[in-house]
Amino acid sequence: MTTPPVTTRRPFGVRLRAAMDEHGPLCVGIDPHRALLAAWDLPVTVAGLEHFAMTCVEAFAARVAVVKPQSAFFEVFGSRGVAVLERVLADLRDAGTMTILDAKRGDIGSTMEAYAQAFLSDDGPGRADALTVSPYLGYGSLRPALDLAAATGRGVFVLALTSNPEGPEVQHACADGRSVAASVVAGAAADNAAAAARGELGHVGLVVGATVGDAVSRLGLDLTASAAPLLAPGLGAQGAGPAHLRAVFGSALGQVLPNVSRSVLSAGPSVTALAGAAAREAEAVRAAVG
Numbered sequence: 001m002t003t004p005p006v007t008t009r010r011p012f013g014v015r016l017r018a019a020m021d022e023h024g025p026l027c028v029g030i031d032p033h034r035a036l037l038a039a040w041d042l043p044v045t046v047a048g049l050e051h052f053a054m055t056c057v058e059a060f061a062a063r064v065a066v067v068k069p070q071s072a073f074f075e076v077f078g079s080r081g082v083a084v085l086e087r088v089l090a091d092l093r094d095a096g097t098m099t100i101l102d103a104k105r106g107d108i109g110s111t112m113e114a115y116a117q118a119f120l121s122d123d124g125p126g127r128a129d130a131l132t133v134s135p136y137l138g139y140g141s142l143r144p145a146l147d148l149a150a151a152t153g154r155g156v157f158v159l160a161l162t163s164n165p166e167g168p169e170v171q172h173a174c175a176d177g178r179s180v181a182a183s184v185v186a187g188a189a190a191d192n193a194a195a196a197a198r199g200e201l202g203h204v205g206l207v208v209g210a211t212v213g214d215a216v217s218r219l220g221l222d223l224t225a226s227a228a229p230l231l232a233p234g235l236g237a238q239g240a241g242p243a244h245l246r247a248v249f250g251s252a253l254g255q256v257l258p259n260v261s262r263s264v265l266s267a268g269p270s271v272t273a274l275a276g277a278a279a280r281e282a283e284a285v286r287a288a289v290g
């Protein structure tokens with residue numbers, strides 16, 4: 001049996017709550033789409049990627065609660081792109097800004113252990129404050145990531161109701177009288193029980209898109225009791241707005257961390273314009289969830 005690491009870092013949910021209170025509950029994505037590189041007059045090369053990503057770091061570090069780099073847009077450039085991603089994470093860490101690495105990992109437990117080491121351990125090269133993970137090999141297969149996150153003061157965001165139109169065919173499906181999404185929420189609630197008892201957010205977050213309409217109530221998901229931070233993508237480019245949040249999340253509104261990527265990034269390449277767009281979005285979501 002391996003000895004769990006000892007951390008002096010405060011629990012993820014506590015740190016996230018403090019960041020949301022300080023800056024407003026907003027996560028800004030760094031998603032260097034080819035079209036955005038072109039719109040910023042940058043070449044679709046590693047140098048263009050690096051310029052884009054470092055401009056985002058300058059604009060958002062110490063200004064927003066959380067920054068979420070999307071791994072795919074770095075991986076597409078190969079190992080040099082991944083090196084840029086690691087620099088983004090390191091610079092945000094140095095600035096004291098929380099990060100969610102959006103890599104949506106999920107595999108059998110023994111492989112999940114390696115993903116956990118890579119992204120959630122204190123010496124992982126791609127370490128972030130939290131990692132997005134996919135539960136479709138079974139919630140329990142995520143155990144190495146769930147436990148290492150807890151031990152190192154980090155978190156995970158487990159896909160529950162994703163923002164894309166194809167999600168419901170899997171996530172609304174029922175077995176033994178409950179939906180797949182409900183079983184994911186139940187798993188998070190069990191892992192967050194101690195934090196819930198302290199009145200804190202837990203280390204196991206859930207992804208619930210701002211685009212899912214009435215699915216939370218229709219499927220009977222008790223998000224409030226789960227004490228899960230709720231990452232809510234879908235604002236802006238995917239059609240949802242801050243005004244949709246109340247209807248989607250109801251009494252769990254205080255746990256919601258909305259994400260925006262393209263709609264803020266399209267304000268670039270000016271650092272001032274990017275920071276301004278993020279500040280306006282943070283104000284809009286604070287007003288909507290407050």
Ligand SMILES: O=C(O)c1cc(=O)[nH]c(=O)n1[C@@H]1O[C@H](COP(=O)(O)O)[C@@H](O)[C@H]1O
Pocket residue numbers: 029031070102132161162163164207209233234235236237238259260261262263
């Ligand atoms: O896990 C995610 O962040 C995520 C889950 C989901 O259900 N939907 C979703 O859009 N995302 C991510 O959130 C970001 C949304 O980007 P925009 O649509 O440009 O705001 C992308 O990086 C997506 O990969």
